[in-house]
Amino acid sequence: MSSVRTVDWADHRIVAIDQTRLPHEVVLLDIETVDDLIAAIRSLAIRGAPALGVAGALGVALAAVSPGSADDVPAAAARLRAARPTAVNLAWGVDQALAHLAGGPDAVLSAAIRVRDEDIASCRAIGERGADWLLERVGGPLAIQTHCNAGALACVEWGTALGVVRSLHERGALAHVYADETRPLLQGARLTAWELARMGAAHTVVADAAGPSVIANGLVQAVVVGADRIAANGDVVNKVGTYPLALAAHRAGVPFVVAAPESTVDMATPTGADVPIEVRAAEEVTAFAGVAVAPPGTAALNYAFDVTPRDLVTAIVTEARVF
Numbered sequence: 001m002s003s004v005r006t007v008d009w010a011d012h013r014i015v016a017i018d019q020t021r022l023p024h025e026v027v028l029l030d031i032e033t034v035d036d037l038i039a040a041i042r043s044l045a046i047r048g049a050p051a052l053g054v055a056g057a058l059g060v061a062l063a064a065v066s067p068g069s070a071d072d073v074p075a076a077a078a079r080l081r082a083a084r085p086t087a088v089n090l091a092w093g094v095d096q097a098l099a100h101l102a103g104g105p106d107a108v109l110s111a112a113i114r115v116r117d118e119d120i121a122s123c124r125a126i127g128e129r130g131a132d133w134l135l136e137r138v139g140g141p142l143a144i145q146t147h148c149n150a151g152a153l154a155c156v157e158w159g160t161a162l163g164v165v166r167s168l169h170e171r172g173a174l175a176h177v178y179a180d181e182t183r184p185l186l187q188g189a190r191l192t193a194w195e196l197a198r199m200g201a202a203h204t205v206v207a208d209a210a211g212p213s214v215i216a217n218g219l220v221q222a223v224v225v226g227a228d229r230i231a232a233n234g235d236v237v238n239k240v241g242t243y244p245l246a247l248a249a250h251r252a253g254v255p256f257v258v259a260a261p262e263s264t265v266d267m268a269t270p271t272g273a274d275v276p277i278e279v280r281a282a283e284e285v286t287a288f289a290g291v292a293v294a295p296p297g298t299a300a301l302n303y304a305f306d307v308t309p310r311d312l313v314t315a316i317v318t319e320a321r322v323f
């Protein structure tokens with residue numbers, strides 16, 4: 001776990017780890033305006049569904065407590081909600097805080113702090129429940145494959161999918177982790193590998209295209225990933241590249257487990273096909289660290305997320321249940 005919380009409230013402002021600077025340096029952002037928060041969310045300085053939920057709630061609190069803020073709070077909330085479209089936690093977190101507007105700034109801030117504290121508690125519960133489930137169904141010690149970063153950096157502390165990994169590791173039941181690098185922004189190589197190194201867990205980074213082969217070659221006993229939104233029918237939307245892992249796991253008979261808080265379950269969205277999938281800038285694919293890797297003018301379709309149909313999902317683990 002990072003020694004500081006990924007996103008927090010201190011001295012009338014939001015403090016967050018700038019995830020664009022990892023793994024090279026741990027830099028904290030001081031965020032004093034809603035505009036700066038939206039910029040941090042769009043650039044993925046703050047990212048990961050549960051962290052976005054907490055940031056959304058704290059952002060509404062920021063608007064509510066700022067003296068002389070030009071923004072009225074509902075307008076700020078609407079802009080925050082639209083900062084990224086796919087993770088339902090962002091809109092959920094905004095709404096949790098906004099619901100207390102009539103109670104005044106202190107009530108809004110208290111609600112936002114509750115969202116933060118509940119995220120911390122939920123991740124612990126998800127980690128323990130997921131570890132219990134895997135050890136009962138599969139047995140240990142376990143080698144796990146994961147994708148993107150669903151760790152402490154995607155939440156406030158501990159993590160969801162990587163929270164399960166962390167709980168297994170604490171019990172001495174983790175053999176190894178294979179982390180997909182997660183093109184194009186490398187959340188796996190930059191963030192998950194950083195977290196695994198800090199927790200002292202044995203791990204190997206693989207190119208995304210190698211992920212299905214890791215499963216087919218019998219190197220892992222389970223795939224554990226997070227989610228940005230779980231539709232009412234159980235379809236799971238997560239970082240692009242999750243779906244191929246689910247297909248490979250299904251073929252190999254390896255459990256494909258999704259670890260996420262209840263706030264990621266969106267009963268208002270019937271199926272995965274109804275989830276808005278973020279399409280990000282082509283340059284994230286056609287250039288690498290600012291250096292072009294494709295001929296000038298090459299088009300790129302940069303889906304940030306994909307949909308894993310429910311029938312490929314073995315179990316969804318939340319703080320409250322396994323289903």
Ligand SMILES: CSC[C@@H](O)[C@@H](O)C(=O)COP(=O)(O)O
Pocket residue numbers: 044047048049050087147148149150151154155159160161187225226227228238239240304
């Ligand atoms: C606990 S985090 C779950 C998901 O949010 C995570 O797997 C993911 O896809 C994050 O995408 P990102 O684009 O980095 O915000």
